[in-house]
Amino acid sequence: MxxxxxxxxxxxxxxxxxxxxxxxxxxxxxxxxxxxxxxxxxxxxxxxxxxxxxxxxxxxxxxxxxxxxxxxxxxxxxxxxxxxxxxxxxxxxxxxxxxxxxxxxxxxxxxxxxxxxxxxxxxxxxxxxxxxxxxxxxxxxxxxxxxxxxxxxxxxxxxxxxxxxxxxxxxxxxxxxxxxxxxxxxxxxxxxxxxxxxxxxxxxxxxxxxxxxxxxxxxxxxxxxxxxxxxxxxxxxVGEGAFLPATVTVPGELEFELGRHICRATLDSTPGQVLQVLLRPDDVLHDDDSSLKARVVKKAFRGAQFLYTLALPSGSTVLSLVPSHHDHAIGESIGIRLEIDHLIAFH
Structure with a gap:
């Protein structure tokens, strides 16, 4: 040391x-x-x-x-x-x-x-x-x-x-x-x-x-x-991200608009408790084959990537970093999926 x-x-x-x-x-x-x-x-x-x-x-x-x-x-x-x-x-x-x-x-x-x-x-x-x-x-x-x-x-x-x-x-x-x-x-x-x-x-x-x-x-x-x-x-x-409301289903698991996910931070939480989950732009991946859809409401060109602001069916928004050869128009719906190593939730 x-x-x-x-x-x-x-x-x-x-x-x-x-x-x-x-x-x-x-x-x-x-x-x-x-x-x-x-x-x-x-x-x-x-x-x-x-x-x-x-x-x-x-x-x-x-x-x-x-x-x-x-x-x-x-x-x-x-x-x-x-x-x-x-x-x-x-x-x-x-x-x-x-x-x-x-x-x-x-x-x-x-x-x-x-x-x-x-x-x-x-x-x-x-x-x-x-x-x-x-x-x-x-x-x-x-x-x-x-x-x-x-x-x-x-x-x-x-x-x-x-x-x-x-x-x-x-x-x-x-x-x-x-x-x-x-x-x-x-x-x-x-x-x-x-x-x-x-x-x-x-x-x-x-x-x-x-x-x-x-x-x-x-x-x-x-x-x-x-x-x-x-x-x-x-x-x-630090960084960019979006917060979505989520409900504790069982200790250690959350359910929100984009599905059920493991969350170690909720191990001491009670079922039914409502929290806010943090989604970073690199947690939300563009996937044409996904049944989850979101609508492009904003886009910012960053050279190798676009930073898309995406509206979910509920009206909540998330951010997604997408390779810039995927140039989608404002108003277009695209498929998304989550890939999260550490899901973070806050009261």
């Missing part, structure tokens, strides 16, 4: 009477990349600032390796925590070259060692030919790489990234997410980012925490968040 690098235990942050973080607890193993994901105002950036040392905590404790770096009684100053940070706006120094920015935190090294370290990091982030350029001459993606190299230069114990790709266009954001993950993994770096973009979270992180109202709703893998959400908020926030 990997050694735990970062641990938050029942952390609370408040501004006067307003509690911004409540009972925040999670752990991040050495070499893991974690993510706090949630809408604006959910407390994720406050959590990052508390870990960095920019916000005091009112309850709980934050541990980095074996050191308690924050508690209500003692707060380590930011500069003593051994934490690197990549800010949302990169916070680069315009009067310094790329090499000057990257080497800014290496003042304790002699000139030759410092230059060698800087050039090594520029090679890691793919900016070897830009050492003597000024940052205003770089693209947004290149500036983001400079900020990453500068944060990595002092060999921090933990790297924090605050919405690191929010200023970039969608295509560049996706590509850089994968590249940054590769860089961090190659260096064995433990990292935590915050974002409101689930695609960034899925591309970068090993463990993701969904936050809402200052609380952590679920801390899990991307797969588990999507297929096994802990509650209705997580189910709504």
């Amino acid at each position: 990997s050694e735990t690098q970062l641990s938050l235990d029942q952390v609370e942050v408040a501004y006067g009477e307003k509690v911004v973080l409540r009972h925040l607890s999670f752990t991040l193993a050495a070499g893991e990349i974690g993510c706090l994901l949630g809408p604006s105002g959910c407390g994720k950036t406050t959590a990052l600032r508390a870990i960095a040392g920019f916000e005091a905590i009112r309850a709980g404790r934050i541990r980095l390796n074996e050191d308690v770096i924050a508690s209500p009684h003692r707060q380590w100053p930011p500069q003593q925590r051994g934490i690197g940070m990549v800010f949302q706006d990169y916070a680069l120094f315009p009067h310094l070259t790329v090499a000057g920015n990257v080497g800014f935190g290496l003042e304790g090294l002699d000139r030759f060692t410092r230059r060698a370290k800087v050039m090594e990091l520029l090679e890691v982030v793919g900016l070897t030919g830009h050492a003597d350029d000024y940052t205003h001459a770089l693209s947004g993606g290149q500036q983001q790489r400079v900020a990453l190299a500068r944060a990595l230069a002092p060999s921090p114990r933990l790297l924090l990234l605050d919405e690191p790709f929010s200023n970039l266009d969608v295509e560049l954001r996706e590509r850089l997410s994968h590249e940054v993950r590769d860089i961090l993994k190659a260096r064995g770096m433990t990292a935590l980012l915050v974002t409101h973009d689930q695609h960034e979270a899925f591309a970068l992180a090993d463990r993701i925490g969904v936050m809402e109202g200052g609380q952590l709703r679920q801390w899990d893998s991307a797969y588990a968040l999507y297929h096994e959400p802990a509650d209705r908020f997580v189910a709504d926030f």
Whole structure:
């Protein structure tokens, strides 16, 4: 089992009477990349600032390796925590070259060692030919790489990234997410980012925490968040899907408009109880031979696939991802069938 690098235990942050973080607890193993994901105002950036040392905590404790770096009684100053940070706006120094920015935190090294370290990091982030350029001459993606190299230069114990790709266009954001993950993994770096973009979270992180109202709703893998959400908020926030009313027939089984299905979540439920089942777009398959029919009411082209919104006979709607060579017209009825590994139901 990997050694735990970062641990938050029942952390609370408040501004006067307003509690911004409540009972925040999670752990991040050495070499893991974690993510706090949630809408604006959910407390994720406050959590990052508390870990960095920019916000005091009112309850709980934050541990980095074996050191308690924050508690209500003692707060380590930011500069003593051994934490690197990549800010949302990169916070680069315009009067310094790329090499000057990257080497800014290496003042304790002699000139030759410092230059060698800087050039090594520029090679890691793919900016070897830009050492003597000024940052205003770089693209947004290149500036983001400079900020990453500068944060990595002092060999921090933990790297924090605050919405690191929010200023970039969608295509560049996706590509850089994968590249940054590769860089961090190659260096064995433990990292935590915050974002409101689930695609960034899925591309970068090993463990993701969904936050809402200052609380952590679920801390899990991307797969588990999507297929096994802990509650209705997580189910709504992560991925796409539709909810259908369902009735418990016997413990462990549900019946709804699309048939009877096994559902482990209802093992403690009583027959006749009405729940809501979650159907993801990949649960609803297009099948011309199926006796179950649904009418196309909306369609969104996504290159290799269409995302169809389908109306069932009751008027309820479900979503379905269908290969794009199946180009059906609005109003057309198509055959569907369910293929579900984990049926999830909520009260």
